[in-house]
Amino acid sequence: MTDGESDIPVRAVQAWSDGRGHLYSTKEAALLVEIERVLGHFGTGESMAPGIARLIAAKRDELMPLLAAFGPDTVKAISLDLARERRGAG
Secondary structure, three states, rough: OOOOOOOOOOOOOEEEEEOOEEEEHHHHHHHHHHHHHHHHHOOOOOOOOOHHHHHHHHHHHHHHHHOOOOOHHHHHHHHHHHHHHOOOOO
């Protein structure tokens, strides 16, 4: 034993935290949880959000140019359409 800490069974590790403070061993795992949270729960029974979050992450290079092409007016129109659908005013 050369130093006082070599005999204790603990060590420093790197971890990533999501927005709620939960720890993950990789940055990617924490980011996927955040994407899932943004998507919300959908589907009957178990949510489809985790699978879709992984698909979005895997396809991000193809999606980014498409998402960047949306302007503020497009986003507002989509939001209005979704609100109408939810009210049943279709």
